Amino acid sequence: MNPTKTQAFPTMVTPFCRDGSVDLGAARAMVDWYYENGCGGIFAACQSSEIFFLTREERVQLTKTVVDRAGELSAAHPDRPRMTVVASGHVSDRFEDQIAELKAVADAGCDTVILISNRLDIGNTGDEAWIRDAERIMEALPGVPLGVYECPYPYKRLMTEKMLSFCASTGRFLYMKDTCCDAAVMAKRCQVLAGSPMKLYNANAQTLLASMRAGAAGYCGVMANFHPDLYVRLCESWEDDPAGAEVLQAFLGTAAFTESLAYPVTAKYHLREIVGLPLETVDARTRPASDLTDYHKSCVRQVETLAEAMRAWLRERSAR
Numbered sequence: 001m002n003p004t005k006t007q008a009f010p011t012m013v014t015p016f017c018r019d020g021s022v023d024l025g026a027a028r029a030m031v032d033w034y035y036e037n038g039c040g041g042i043f044a045a046c047q048s049s050e051i052f053f054l055t056r057e058e059r060v061q062l063t064k065t066v067v068d069r070a071g072e073l074s075a076a077h078p079d080r081p082r083m084t085v086v087a088s089g090h091v092s093d094r095f096e097d098q099i100a101e102l103k104a105v106a107d108a109g110c111d112t113v114i115l116i117s118n119r120l121d122i123g124n125t126g127d128e129a130w131i132r133d134a135e136r137i138m139e140a141l142p143g144v145p146l147g148v149y150e151c152p153y154p155y156k157r158l159m160t161e162k163m164l165s166f167c168a169s170t171g172r173f174l175y176m177k178d179t180c181c182d183a184a185v186m187a188k189r190c191q192v193l194a195g196s197p198m199k200l201y202n203a204n205a206q207t208l209l210a211s212m213r214a215g216a217a218g219y220c221g222v223m224a225n226f227h228p229d230l231y232v233r234l235c236e237s238w239e240d241d242p243a244g245a246e247v248l249q250a251f252l253g254t255a256a257f258t259e260s261l262a263y264p265v266t267a268k269y270h271l272r273e274i275v276g277l278p279l280e281t282v283d284a285r286t287r288p289a290s291d292l293t294d295y296h297k298s299c300v301r302q303v304e305t306l307a308e309a310m311r312a313w314l315r316e317r318s319a320r
Contacts (some may be wrong), residue, residue, distance in 0.1 A: 006216070007041060007218040008228055008231035008234075009039065009040065009042060009201060010034050010042055010220075010224035011046045011049070011222055012043060012045075012066065013049060013225055013264045013267050013271075014027070014049045014054065015268065015280075016280070018280050020283075020285075022062055023280060024061065024062075024065045027065050028065060028069045030271065031073070032069070032073065033228075033275060033277060034228060035073045037228040037232060038228070038232035039083065039232060040083065040084065040232075040235075041083055042084075042086075044066040044067075044086070044087040045059045045062055048222060049062065050284060051091055054089075056089070056104060059087075060104045060105060060108050063109075064108040064109060066085050066110075067085045067109040068109075070082075070083045070085050085109075086110060086175055087105050087110040087112075087114060088105070088115070088116055088151075089102070089104070089105045090102055090114065093119075093122060095133070098119060098137070099140045099141070102115075102141060106144045112175045114146070114148065114149045114177065115148050115149070116151045117130075117148050117151065117159060118154065118156065120133035120134055121133050124157060127162045130157075130163055131166050134166065134167070146172050146174070146175075147174055148173065149179075150177065150178060150179040151179075152179060158180055159176070161192055164176075164189060164192050164193065168198050169196070171197060173196075173197070174197050174198055175199060176200045177201050177220045178201065178203060178216070183207040183211055183214065186200060186202060186211045187215070190211075190214050190216060194215065200215070200216045200217055201217055201218050202216050202220070203219075203220055204256075205219070205256035208231075208252065209234065209245055209249040213238070218235045219234075222256075222263060222267070223255065223256045225267040226267065226270050226304070227303075227304075227307045230307060230310060230311070231252065233248060233314060234252065244314070251306060255303045255306065255307070258299050258300070258303055261299055261300075262291045262293070265282045265284050265287060265289055266296055268281075268282035268283075269282045269292055274301070
């Protein structure tokens with residue numbers, strides 16, 4: 001996976017059936033929706049997917065379902081770039097368990113296996129210990145393309161320049177989901193990664209445009225579960241239409257302040273009630289559907305109203 005343009009990757013939420021099992025049919029429908037909206041890839045089995053609350057079998061099953069459906073869509077549309085799938089499922093503490101789960105995710109067929117940065121050197125003792133753990137994982141997974149995700153749970157382990165330089169130097173790391181939320185830091189990170197196959201994807205909407213101007217490869221975040229087409233538009237047009245990109249960035253950055261409102265049930269509510277996808281329930285394992293208040297629903301609908309207005313403005317702009 002080595003995209004030549006900036007791309008949007010949604011962090012996929014896991015749909016559940018009413019009995020609490022993973023709803024694989026709804027997951028396939030979600031992949032279709034991401035594809036129809038132009039997403040370059042999907043981050044399956046991530047924190048949005050509630051991986052710390054899924055069994056290993058469920059994480060692998062979800063990943064394989066996404067990979068298979070993405071492959072079917074790409075085969076049916078050979079004129080379009082192939083939609084890639086990156087996945088993690090990297091939750092365990094013991095090294096042996098980590099290797100088993102990472103191998104299982106790799107065997108599910110994803111393009112890149114994503115390591116969660118806080119699972120290496122779990123005691124957070126320093127850069128050298130983290131690099132040693134990364135080397136052990138690389139040795140245990142020969143030939144598997146790798147990435148890194150600064151997952152906030154159970155704590156956020158930000159990548160240092162030394163750790164990032166190591167990853168870039170190996171040629172094995174292709175992907176980084178950056179959660180530092182600091183445009184200046186991301187600009188320095190992009191300099192570190194320059195010339196390597198490793199690309200930085202920004203999870204923070206408010207700094208997205210600035211990060212892409214500094215060399216980031218695109219967006220990988222929560223809000224692509226709400227209006228992925230607008231993230232795709234920004235990723236694809238920011239160079240050609242800088243003035244329009246500023247307005248679109250202002251909308252995306254403002255709308256993304258709703259991330260904290262009972263996520264991921266807000267995303268599932270949007271996907272079911274507004275998009276019309278066949279989710280049986282908006283329940284999550286991290287929080288019940290009852291957490292979704294009328295206030296939250298109103299906020300989600302207001303954001304969608306603004307998103308529709310933004311789409312209309314962009315259509316008018318394109319028609320000039």
